[in-house]
Amino acid sequence: MINEAPILPPMGTLGFLRFAWRQLTSMKTALILLFLLAVASVPGSIFPQRGNNPLRVNEWIAESPTFGPIFDTLGFFDVYSSPWFAAVYLLLFLSLIGCVVPRTQVHWRAMLAPPPPVPRNLLRLPQSLEFEVGAPANVVLERANTYFTSRRWRLVLTETSIAAEKGFLRETGNLLFHFSLILILVGVAVGGLFGWKGNVIVREGQGFANTLTQYDAWGGGRFTGAARLSPFSFTLDEFNVDFERGVAQRGSPSLFEADVTYRRSPGAVAETTRVEVNSPLAIDGAKVFLVGHGYAPHIVVRDANGVVSFDDSVVFLPQDGNFTSTGVVKIPDSDPQLGFQGIFVPTAPANNLRGPVSTFPGPDDPTVFLSAWRGDMGLDAGAPQSVYRLETAAMEQIGIAALRPGQTWALPDGSGSIELTGFERWASFQIAFDPGKEIALAGAILAMTGLMLSLFIRRRRVWLSVASISQGVTVVQLAGLARIESADLPGELQLIRAAVSDLPDIVSEKTATDV
């Protein structure tokens, strides 16, 4: 765009900064930033996010080699920690502070100031009325005073008039709401900097100790380290799971619980408890959540001489709702190296048409489908390998087979055998420590309080002036002004009219329903 500066007076750096600040803190900018925030949040619900599902992200990038890396560079897989998302919400908060701080000063002064004096011509106001009362002026004023005082209006009284004002909590609530949003952000930041979160898979009968090396995945803030982890440990004694067998929602879990024995520190007393989806185990500020489960087929591998080279249960990761699970077995010590890719199905399909896909999540007909490989699995390359993946680039497939518990498969090249002896279950736990969540909760509660005050309290001003026209008859002028649309000002003026005319029945009846 061409700068049309010549028609403007020179601004200078300071002037420009002041201009920029004014623009940033204007309501229109806040509005645009809110829309931007809404739009910027959308990609995170369309693209898989690293924080939630790193595996899906890798798959996505692998499947689209052209756009994958571009989107990755643009931060579409880490939307909520990307610089552009941060830019939007930080600008929004800056705009918020710039708007709310001056408003707080204005509001403070307004609360200290008396209600503005009675306008000269009350009947010019859009909400006004004039009426006569059969009582002396001072009685009318006294009645009005009682009405306002008992409802805690702020008043200025003169000989012939009353100026009253009410509803300051509206703006107080509005400011409280906006400051509380900052408090929530602080809570999130504290959690991010000082908190940590890790995931671990534990097989039945196995244990876990809270040290960094035991986690399958771990993420901590800038100010958390291994030294800050509390030294608790637990053992998964038993894992119970059950699935819906009826027609309705067949296969959805109906029971899902882990019995664990835990110790708060290595020497402490062992305690037992049950961890369920909605009831985590709290130890030392950290919480242990049950987040998933799966199967670990028990596999025994023997070499040509019948000597056992592998005998353990292997964690297989579920791939669908019916727990079709994949995993690998690696025998690096055999020569040449031996590896198995496996698909475990808790309930094998009745026919083979669908391939190795489970038809029910419960173990009605557990079967493992194996593919055996020989060759170099690339362990010597130095790069760390996933325990859930077999590098078959330098390997040769020697056969495939399906095994049910108790069955043994003699490898086609005569180099040994593999047996499925049974299966165990495993549970996955998320262990989290978030010192900022109480701050965020306090912020949320204060924000809701402020929000309700700011939306339901009505700020309004009412003026009343009296003039005696004859003995015992007073002309009353009554007018009101409300800034907001939800104020039922005409109704309120009627109430005041009833009060000063000494018709208390109407007043008490109406105030009962008047919020």
Add this chain to the structure above:
Amino acid sequence: MSATALAGASNAAVYASMLTLTLAMVAFAISFASGRRRSGLTQSQVPVVAAVGSTAVLTKPTLDAPTEDDAGRKSANIGMSFTWLGFVLLLVGVVLRGVWAGRVPWGNMYEFSISAAVGILGAFLIVSLRRDVRWLGLFIVIPTLLTLGLAVTVLYTEAAQLVPALKSYWLVIHVAAAIICAGAFTLAAATASLSLVQARAERRGKVGVVKVPSAEKLRTLTYRILAFAFPLWTFAVVAGAIWAENAWGRYWGWDPKETWAFITWVIFAAYLHARSTVGWRGDRASWVAIAGWAAFIINYFGVNIFVNSLHSYSGV
């Protein structure tokens, strides 16, 4: 009553409610079509202060529609009666569904949908107790029928146990708030859309759709509904966050459902700001209110059906 009988009774009540609401729709449509075009403001739209002797009468400006002819009023009243009946029948259907399942009837999308329909009708009927909103009936009954139609055809599932993730008292708190919001947001979207139609007609110098209040009154009504719904939605999101902390170990994880709840919240926050920004109070604010409702609907149907989310439960 046996489980089968309960199931049958619940479904029968939902179908009966749909039939009743269809009749209500026809009645509202007849009432709507029977309006005559008139120009100028009517008595009830201007505040009038009249001083007669020692008493003054102040006529309060109301949201009432312009006076209508008898035939139209009659069918509108019939429509309201059918709407009440449909609401009661649907409520019975939802309650029986809960009795059948032995839990709160909020375990899958069929149950959410029929409850949301109760929410929409309930929001409308509550407003109708305080002011005359018969003109709005048609625009409430149609989305309700669409919701119910989707529920009984696409989303229907037999009642089953709650999945363990839903076994928490937070289900009642969180989902109840969300269902009431569904009703209020839909109501607000209807009034906001009508305000756009009226505003267009008014710009052309016409009165617009007879029986429906002026654009400005519709905007005020939209604001009042949303001023009630926004804190409630805030509460629904916060309650969801507390539940998520207890179930999944984090109070906010940008799960698609959470993301869209956030987007909905931000759009309605923008609506409230728009109402107090010069140049945005009119049609633009109405569009923002409709966008907020759209985000809510995307969150409800889109995220459950098309996106892999922690909130996608079995049986949809």
